Amino acid sequence: MSGHVYIGADIGGTTIKLAFINEEGQIMKKWEVPTNTDDKGAAIPDDIAEAIEQVRAELGINPSQIMGIGAGAPGFVETSTGYIHEAVNIGWKDFDFGQILSGLTGYDVWVDNDANLAALGENWLGAGRGCKELIAVTLGTGVGGGVIANGSVLNGANGTAAELGHVTVIPEGGAPCNCGKTGCLETEASATGIVRKAKVAAENYEDSALHSLIQSNELTAKDVFQAAAEGDEAASVVLHQVTDVLGMAIANMAIVINPEKIVIGGGVSQAGDQLLNPLKTAYRKYALSRTAEASTFEFAELGNDAGVIGGAYLVKKNK
Amino acid sequence: MSGHVYIGADIGGTTIKLAFINEEGQIMKKWEVPTNTDDKGAAIPDDIAEAIEQVRAELGINPSQIMGIGAGAPGFVETSTGYIHEAVNIGWKDFDFGQILSGLTGYDVWVDNDANLAALGENWLGAGRGCKELIAVTLGTGVGGGVIANGSVLNGANGTAAELGHVTVIPEGGAPCNCGKTGCLETEASATGIVRKAKVAAENYEDSALHSLIQSNELTAKDVFQAAAEGDEAASVVLHQVTDVLGMAIANMAIVINPEKIVIGGGVSQAGDQLLNPLKTAYRKYALSRTAEASTFEFAELGNDAGVIGGAYLVKKNK
Structure with missing residues (x-):
């Protein structure tokens, strides 16, 4: 060999x-x-x-x-x-x-x-193949990120660059984050955050399909997407909030980096277009139009x- | 020669x-x-x-x-x-x-x-001498920015990287920006934005020293800083809002870039420590502690x- x-x-x-x-x-x-x-x-x-x-x-x-x-x-x-x-x-x-x-x-x-x-x-080989500028966001139990600019990974002055889950999206009264701050993107758009938000939202919607799952303590982010797809109002409200805040956070990062591709991965990304369509709408609302023009959203390919x-x-x- | x-x-x-x-x-x-x-x-x-x-x-x-x-x-x-x-x-x-x-x-x-x-x-020769990672924010009539990461200027996929003035800081109900969006950092933390906010704030404070300047249409950002220094409540509220939102926006950029230095320039930076002290407080509130540890604030030196x-x-x- x-x-x-x-x-x-x-x-x-x-x-x-x-x-x-x-x-x-x-x-x-x-x-x-x-x-x-x-x-x-x-x-x-x-x-x-x-x-x-x-x-x-x-x-x-x-x-x-x-x-x-x-x-x-x-x-x-x-x-x-x-x-x-x-x-x-x-x-x-x-x-x-x-x-x-x-x-x-x-x-x-x-x-x-x-x-x-x-x-x-x-x-190198996946959804952001050959891009000089790339933002990768992983929506799992937490929210992780990686950024490539000028063709190189950003590491920063002490290895904390691209900690995208810890961008503040709720300046006041946000949920506490593992990092010690409150209102981080991770508290709003991770699988854990989606479940937390669904529990809060379901309290305001007595007829929500989420109630029984909450009581059995088995509610997952996937259930929230499924309930929204079936027209559940509480779940739809949560999905709107999540994609709006995620779209804003990504737009704000994009205004710094001006990426060619935004690659979305992690378990939550399995929701597919149900996640991606409202996310793109929110992104376009918050990004400069020239920034939005330069970039496309892709799902991660390499798992x-x-x-x-x-x-x-x-x-x-x-x- | x-x-x-x-x-x-x-x-x-x-x-x-x-x-x-x-x-x-x-x-x-x-x-x-x-x-x-x-x-x-x-x-x-x-x-x-x-x-x-x-x-x-x-x-x-x-x-x-x-x-x-x-x-x-x-x-x-x-x-x-x-x-x-x-x-x-x-x-x-x-x-x-x-x-x-x-x-x-x-x-x-x-x-x-x-x-x-x-x-x-x-x-090269100023406040961010030799830094591999640097965020420069210019607070003038508008809010401009430049970012250096891995030792190179970020330009992005179509030349819109580091348009820091257009990061969204007020997701809903923000003031209209020249870029066509609303709630951009520029609408809140530029000299123009500070004057706009002071006019709004003064309406709620009948005794504010800002009233007469507003009526003569001569109010400047410098006046707002001066009134705040003299204890005017409306001006102090504005200064707090401006530095809080600016600190959050810079912290969110820093979470992407992890800079060694944050260089503040432009006319508004002439307010000196009256700007910088509350700005640093806000920055530390919104940044990851490791990100904050890595970075210092400096005033631009080269004018x-x-x-x-x-x-x-x-x-x-x-x-």
Whole structure:
């Protein structure tokens, strides 16, 4: 086997996704290992190094073919050094991950925030292919984001760029956010936020289909979309509020970045056009018309592979 | 005279500022020529070429020493080609300014939005010296902005990046903006916006010192700051609203960019700490604490020279 090989690693709180990827972006091999969060995640670099060495040998890849490892972690990362300031879910704090992994493997290592790498993956091979300017928003349990401008991922002065979930959208009286602030986009447009809002809204609509689900404590964001599709008024009000505030937040980011593509991913994006149509309407209302003209909305295409593909691309861009 | 020379041009609706700048950023010569907006500004490239040639000869500079011209214009600019989509104050529309000026002078020409170039000037020799990430906000008649990320000016997909004055801060019921939207930052935090808000506020405060100025139609933003300093309640309310909304807007941009410095310029910034202290308080309230830790506020240092210095730096960065 010949040619350059790029290794992507996407480190989550439960599993570490790994992949060997060739120059064309084809995944040669992808697999997962469990994330060992014992002892503040101290063994993770060893686990990754061992997993990579085993698969390298299996695939018959020469170490000289490997251009490096691009790793993503959920937290505040110093990209230039691979130093992790903090990655709460994993247990790392002031952890010199990049250096350690490079020492163990002998490969060059680049590290970035996992949401930034997912944006980079979509930028290489997914919905934002080849864009110089891209905003990626992931609507899941939280709201994550990654921004590409002038063809590069934004990391910022201390690794907190593109923390799009923490843009303030409700200046006063907003719900409390995990970050310590109130009224963040995450409190309004994440799956969790949608459920919270639906519970509040249902109180004002006695006939709402949401009531029984709320009482059984099983209400999900998907239920809210479904109820809205069936004409439930409380659910429709929530959906309008969510898409309006999300459209405003994205428009405000777009006025800074002027993106060519806005890529929407995460579980909530499975609502498809029911999310996207009102979102586009809100976006056009709040964006400069020239900014809106330049940009299209796309759904993320790479799903769970976005992180490892982005990791591989980070290596490719730096080599 | 030896050494490389960079030419900066800052094209405004009334005058064109020009400067010859050496490698160290020293201004060798600066001067102005009137902006001839007749015939949709068609003669402007000739006027600039002629002015440059005359001063070049006077200073005894050899054409081979000149590395190029960096020009700023108020409007939507395609930086890579120097094509102006629209510059309303000057009269240009779909004007191939960069090519024309390059053809007339024989020098390479780079063009950018004037607010972006001012940010770049501050980034080279002013308040944001050497920052890789910088947000510059100009509070004048309008609100302008420039953003530097990963060490480069953001232009965006069609030249509308960093139009910071048009971030929506009042989602519903905001004042109409020149851009066609409502509730833009410019309607709330520009000198014009501050006066508009003071007029509204004074209606609710019969004893306000602002009344007589309003009646004589001479109220300025400076008067509002002065009245607030003297304890006038209406003026204090306005100042609080302005700094709160400006702090939120800057925090929301900072959550995208994660800047090291936030540079505040323009006429309103002459209010000094009376503006900056409440602005910092609001910023810290709305920013992620890690984002706030990374950034300091500074006043712009280069005044009217920022544009020509930024133009020269644009050339220097591209050569």
